[in-house]
Amino acid sequence: MVNLVIVSHSAQLGEGVGTLARQMLMGDGCKIAIAAGIDDPENPIGTDPIKVMEAIESVADTDHVLVMMDIGSALLSAETALELLDPNIAAKVRLCAAPLVEGTLAATVSAAAGADIERVIRDAMNALDAKCEQLGLPLPSAVKPTSAEFAPDADARSVAIVVKNPNGIHVRPASRLVSTLSGFNADMWLEKNGKCVVPDSLNQIALLQVRCNDTLRLIARGEQAEDALAAFKQLAAENFGESLEPAQAETKAPSLATGTAFCYTPFSPEVSQQPAASLQTEQQRLRAAIQSTLNDLNALTALAEEKYSADIAAIFSGHHTLLDDPELFDMASDVMREKQCSAAWAWHQVLSELSQQYLQLDDPYLQARYIDIEDILSRSLQHLTGESAHIPAFIRPTILVADVIYPSTVLQLDPKAIQGICLRDGSEASHPAIIARAMGLCWLCQQGEAIDSIKMGDILTLDRVAQRITHTG
Structure with missing residues (x-):
């Protein structure tokens, strides 16, 4: 049996979601507790870890307790509550990244029907599907079929930090983050406001749009999970390798x-969707071009450090990490396979789309990083086409x-x-x-x-x- 706890910044919102959810119940198949708002008449908006802990305890007479949260401090309060709880109760608790209203309603129906915790979480995470289908939009569950795996389980541990970097986690600090975490034998996810990415992709981290004063959480499980969390916490304490003082x-x-x-x-080779000789040949050509571009970036990193500073060198080492992402090669291979096109055309499609993703961000600092993608694209196309700038x-x-x-x-x-x-x-x-x-x-x-x-x-x-x-x- 699964019971629910609703955590919200607003007491009215929390009670309203609870009222809606209870209307889904038939019998006593699921208990619901509310932990919403704070006891301050002048400033009632907020979350209280003690309230969350007490709410969990009130419905802990079950196999599992699923905590549904809105945003920001609701997540931190829920995590703090887990630390305050008796370990035997804490082991029953799962935190869910699903949208609060739709996710709670779906989880209530699923739990009341006797589903196990994994099914309840999956139903909550897919709660937007019906709305998207009715509006003719892509289904979130189709885009991210493994989204339920982002929900922490009993074996997962996490640590949350507040980012102090003035420009947030942009390309350079993201590069340090990828490099730091890559050596640990653990399954890991980075989470901001309920959105999770695997921290082995510089592009995915950058697209999280982590800004100054945002809360960023690392979730880890596996043999070296604790070591990974400690390294993440230390890296955050060092501001991800950046100085908080303005560069001299x-x-x-x-x-x-x-x-x-x-x-x-700027040099930008023309590419056409010409038929490819063979997929294997084009993949080999793309691998060679990527490796040559990585070598270029190593040379540029060394040149920048020699002539200017480590901060300037970090720009090009960040480019190296950004390009050295197997997902980019895999995406280009998929395009080549589907369109039967040249490596140059497929690579142009993949990186141009990534550049547009950066341009569409609403953070000016992260938006400006589109030119880094264009730089990498131009340099790698030179190696693919044999042209030079x-x-x-x-x-x-x-x-x-x-x-x-x-x-x-x-x-x-x-x-x-x-x-x-x-x-x-x-x-x-x-x-x-x-x-x-x-x-x-x-x-x-x-x-x-x-x-x-x-x-x-x-x-x-x-x-x-x-x-x-x-x-x-």
């Missing part, structure tokens, strides 16, 4: 720069003008000749901008139509403070 290199960038305009177009040598003070620019291109510029970079698009939060400022270059982005009138050889002055381009000759 950022202060070197000048506010004004004058030079001769050079209109630059060359950065011109500049012999006089130059202002580089472009729509966008890749991080690796900026790194390889000569700061003695390049005075500034002026972009139609781009972002102050992007890695090219960070590298440019570390190099002492004036950076001006989001100039839009203002660059349309610029011709090769024009004399330009960039004013970073006024965000303006001036033709001076």
Whole structure:
């Protein structure tokens, strides 16, 4: 038998969900307890671990207790309650990541019908299917058929931390996280607000959109679960390898720069959906191109550390981790198999889609990481197509003008000749901008139509403070 506990920030919401759920009951097949809101008339919104503990104890005369939660501190309060409970009771408790209202209703029906705990969790996790089907939307359970495995079980342990990195867990700290956890023999999931990803994919971690002050939880089970949790906690204490102080290199960038305009177009090989000779041959070509790109990134990491700093080098080691993701190769192989196309076309499809995913994020810092994907795509396509990009040598003070620019291109510029970079698009939060400022270059982005009138050889002055381009000759 399975009983339920509803944990919510709002007492009214918790009681309302409980009332709805009890209407699903026929007989005494499932008990429901509420732990919602806090006992503060002026600030009643919140969760209380003691309330959660007492609610669990009130329905613990059963085989299992399933805890349904809304968001944020509800999860932390539930975890704290588990630590406060008698171990014999705590062993019965499972925390569920399903949506609170729909998940509770589905779990109540399932539990009242006598289903076991695994079936109750599965039904709760799939609770949105009926609504999605009625609206003609993809079924969540079809997209993530193994979502129930993200629910912690009696053998799982977890630790939650609050992220203090000013820009959240973006590519570089995510790279440290993947690297740190990769050595442990354990099944692991990262969870934020009920959404879980396996922490072996830099892309999936980045797409969680973990921001400063967000709560991030690592769930682990297996032989080295405790070691993995300890390493995660230590890494978080070290802010995932980042300093919380503003980088000193950022202060070197000048506010004004004058030079001769050079209109630059980033290299982007054309690819077509031409029939492939054989899937095996194309897979071998893609593996070789990925390995060559990884070698390039190792060289760029070394160059960045030699010329600038470990922080700049971490950008390219992050690119290395991002590219060294078997899931990307597998996705491209699936495209090749389905479309019978070349490795170049399939790879372009996979990385372009990933780039668009970053562009659609609502966090400006994470959104700016799309250009890193474009950089990796351009470099790997060069190895696949045999084409190559060359950065011109500049012999006089130059202002580089472009729509966008890749991080690796900026790194390889000569700061003695390049005075500034002026972009139609781009972002102050992007890695090219960070590298440019570390190099002492004036950076001006989001100039839009203002660059349309610029011709090769024009004399330009960039004013970073006024965000303006001036033709001076």
